Amino acid sequence: MPELPEVQTVVNDLNEKIKGDVVVDFWSEWSKAIKNKSLKNFQKEIVDRKVLGVRRTGKNIFIDLSGGKTLYIHLKMTGHLLVKRATLPASQAGRKVKSEEEKYFSDRVNQYIRHSWVLQDKKGETKKLDFSDVRKFAKIVLDDTDKINELKEIKALGIDALDLKFTFQKFQEILARKPKGLIGIILMDQSLVAGIGNIYRSEILFSAGILPERRIEKITLDERKKLYTSIGTILKKAVKLRGTSDSDYRDTSGAPGSFQKVLKVYRKDKQECQKCGTMIQRKTLGQRSVFFCPECQK
Ligand SMILES: [Zn+2]
Numbered sequence: 528m529p530e531l532p533e534v535q536t537v538v539n540d541l542n543e544k545i546k547g548d549v550v551v552d553f554w555s556e557w558s559k560a561i562k563n564k565s566l567k568n569f570q571k572e573i574v575d576r577k578v579l580g581v582r583r584t585g586k587n588i589f590i591d592l593s594g595g596k597t598l599y600i601h602l603k604m605t606g607h608l609l610v611k612r613a614t615l616p617a618s619q620a621g622r623k624v625k626s627e628e629e630k631y632f633s634d635r636v637n638q639y640i641r642h643s644w645v646l647q648d649k650k651g652e653t654k655k656l657d658f659s660d661v662r663k664f665a666k667i668v669l670d671d672t673d674k675i676n677e678l679k680e681i682k683a684l685g686i687d688a689l690d691l692k693f694t695f696q697k698f699q700e701i702l703a704r705k706p707k708g709l710i711g712i713i714l715m716d717q718s719l720v721a722g723i724g725n726i727y728r729s730e731i732l733f734s735a736g737i738l739p740e741r742r743i744e745k746i747t748l749d750e751r752k753k754l755y756t757s758i759g760t761i762l763k764k765a766v767k768l769r770g771t772s773d774s775d776y777r778d779t780s781g782a783p784g785s786f787q788k789v790l791k792v793y794r795k796d797k798q799e800c801q802k803c804g805t806m807i808q809r810k811t812l813g814q815r816s817v818f819f820c821p822e823c824q825k
Contacts, residue, residue, distance in 0.1 A: 529607070531585065532784075533784065534586050534722075536766065544610045545646055550576050552570075554643045561668075563670060579592060586721070595673075602665055603662070606664070610654060612653075613652075613653035627780075631782045636661070685716070686701075688758055706744040713743060714758075725816070729817055738819060769785060770786055796809035
């Protein structure tokens with residue numbers, strides 16, 4: 528599932544590629560993804576609206592539109608958004624060699640287009656925002672911005688892991704609420720800190736040298752400081768590398784991220800730890816696999 532770095536990459540891309548564009552049409556073959564209205568009403572309400580900007584909290588994407596509306600998207604397991612020019616420039620027509628972009632778009636994971644927004648930019652050029660989602664778990668909600676903010680699942684979100692207000696002091700306060708909690712579960716709890724999922728909890732805990740099953744109350748002040756620093760360092764590095772594409776995640780050009788090349792423990796079970804040579808282990812924690820080095824992590 529896309530986590531904070533993947534979603535931030537998508538948000539950055541969308542702000543660069545579709546901000547200021549106007550929605551001229553919408554198509555869907557899977558209207559069940561649209562949560563609060565019929566496909567017909569969704570179409571009617573989104574057409575003619577301008578994209579004012581794109582933002583996120585945790586793993587949730589918000590596309591703010593003119594007229595006080597917001598399009599809320601959760602990518603869930605396999606969803607990803609692709610921005611395509613409707614037509615190739617005339618000079619490129621008839622070429623035999625595919626562009627990098629075309630190669631990426633023809634990749635299997637980018638072929639499951641369930642929804643598509645047709646957009647027009649200031650120059651009158653047409654683009655498409657395609658939503659590929661093989662598993663069809665993604666969620667789309669269009670409503671007034673304040674109503675989106677009031678949604679149960681949005682109100683329940685904790686502070687974003689890269690929010691400037693997420694200070695060490697704030698982190699301490701959050702940990703103090705769950706003294707008996709296991710750190711490997713606490714890190715993934717979106718109601719406490721939003722944005723960290725299965726991939727990054729393993730990487731953050733390895734970086735901090737802390738075992739996933741440590742109880743919060745047993746984690747020392749020095750370890751907490753290290754953990755807090757690791758959250759920022761790992762997530763920022765992953766944003767810089769445009770996320771992890773270990774399965775379906777792709778950016779808006781259809782291209783994979785690069786963080787999978789620098790993973791230290793995630794899905795590395797039965798491989799030697801790069802730091803100490805011990806075998807990396809896997810356990811199930813919070814219904815998902817967690818990966819760790821029993822030597823480097825205490
Ligand atoms: Zn190790």
